[in-house]
Amino acid sequence: MELDQQQLAAATTKSNMALVISGPGSGKTRVIVERAAYLIEECKVAPSEILLVTFTRHAAGEMRTRLEERVGAKAYGVTVGTFHALALNLLHRFGELIGFNTKSTVYGAFEEEYLLKDVAEELGIFTGKSWKIKKADIAAVFGKYYQEGIEPEKGDPVYDLFIAYCARCKQNNSFTFGSLLTGLKLLLPQIHQYLQWKHIVLDEAHDTDRLQWEILMSLRDYCKASLFVVADLDQAIYQWRGACPEYLLQHQDEFEIYRLESNYRSVPSIVEASNRLISHNVDRITKTMVATRFPATEGPSAVLLRKDADSEAIAGILQNEILTFGGCEGWAVLGRNHFLLGKLSRLLDEKGVKHEYIGRTTALTNSEAFRRYHAFLKLTINPYDNFSFLLIKDIVGVSRDDYGRIRIAAAETGRSHFEVFLGNTEYLQYKALLGCFLSECCEWIDSAFPELSPEASSFVHNWEKEHPDSIEEYLNWLALWDLQDEIKKEAAGIVLMTGHAAKGLQFPVVIIAGANEGIIPSKQSIANEEIESERRLFYVMITRAQDQVVVSCRPEKTEKEGRIYESPASRFIGEAMG
DSSP states (O other): OOOOHHHHHHHTOOOSEEEEEEOTTSOHHHHHHHHHHHHHHTSOOOGGGEEEEESSHHHHHHHHHHHHHHHGGGGGGSEEEEHHHHHHHHHHHHGGGGTOOTTOEEEOHHHHHHHHHHHHHHTTSBOSSOBSSOHHHHHHHHHHHHHHOOOOOTTSTTHHHHHHHHHHHHHTTEEETTHHHHHHHHHHHHHGGGOOOOEEEESSGGGOBHHHHHHHHHHHHHHTOEEEEEEOGGGOOOGGGTBOTHHHHHHGGGSEEEEEOEESSSOHHHHHHHHHHHTTOSSSOOOOOEEOOOOTTOOGGGEEEETTOOHHHHHHHHHHHHHHHSOOTTOEEEESSHHHHHHHHHHHHHHTOOEEETTHHHHHHTSHHHHHHHHHHHHHHOTTOHHHHHHHTTTTTOOHHHHHHHHHHHHHHTOOHHHHHHHSGGGGGGGGGTTOOHHHHHHHHHHHOTTSOHHHHHHHHHHHTTSOSOHHHHHHHHHTOOGGGGOOTTOSSEEEEETTTTTTOOEEEEEEOOOBTBBTTBHHHHHTTOHHHHHHHHHHHHTTEEEEEEEEOOOSEEEETTEEEEOOBOHHHHHHHO
């Protein structure tokens, strides 16, 4: 690959602590791949000594593909993945060192919430309808643990629930998605001597939380490794999920800083608009992006404003584009929330406009029926998972009294609920689940409980078409499910997604829907004076576009049931358009 001067300087640095400020469209993936190639080819580093950490599995897949194209078979020796993928792999290998069987399973969002209520009900904290402790306080305690690795103090009202919940997960030989990283933190001091990474590369460092930074620095110290960090604080859009972009602001003096400021993605007017917008932020490591694409067709219309464009109007614009010009393949509509996108998706369905709504499948994976279906699969791998048995007990005909007897027998004999259940001769048919292949297990579930979740069955069978017939591999893949996993290589028609989901992607044309005050910036961010984070999100939306960006805002005044509602155009429109 040919690199420009800024890219070459970054990719070939000798620094043990390098920070690469990489703006949108500046070729950061190319630089990371060339960094790995430089280490392997010029510095004679063994591929197994390189760790590349990405923010999403989608990004990891692209990184792996590009690396294979660049260095061939040597790429297979490089470890590439997200923090959570790294944690899951190491916990499956060494989990017994912290009290977990290596066949552990991972709970999704629905299971986490269900289990939390079950534990809270046993403690008298949840009545089945109401909580005796504020749910926001409970969420804050678990968020601090998952994002910073800090447990609540004994005097905290949530302490007993937290301890009981963690104990139940350990008893079930299961992790929550968040506890994968707290588990890795506990594990590292006991396994660091087995790790051989000498060069660590971190992508999207601006969206790394404090616990991930702690793990990263522990790995660096344990392995005596160099650290090559790629970030852009202007694209830090996950603070609401615990990301800590201020870490880089506070520690930037510890790094040798490189900047990638050539935008190879967008036409000049889009680059200029995004520069004007983000210059209003104060908390940033400054950079100025310069456009390098000058297509002959570009004109002043590359950045458009459409006023009074509600969901109906946007659907009409897209339908007219298809009827007039024959299609808008690869276009994206980006919204601040799923309320806007869901309505637009329904309107496009009615008009027969082909589109992919990113978020629909993720909602399915968090549904109750989907998770009950997968409880059968989890029990084949991890029979200690009492919670998964709880999810299916009514499905397999276990009454409340039977369940009580099973729990007593399990406690008396040291077995799991599922093991006691299998020991009853009435349930011999379920023994066939143990040790079977994914296809066999799903065929059994589909035959025994055809109404359980046809959508879940279809989801699994689609995965089977391109992957090994292994329950364990499938569950490991599902445990790390990410919104961007919904994105197909060749999407049919238009893609609808949130601005957060569009992170790291690019499209020829982007329509930003609902650019109004109260939507972006959101009412909550205005109230909390968190405008800079919302401006970064708007910046990310604009910079996904290659050839054109259409900023649409809903009518500023609407009447409903005799009342006038005002929703001014977003302040970000004026900032971007000058």
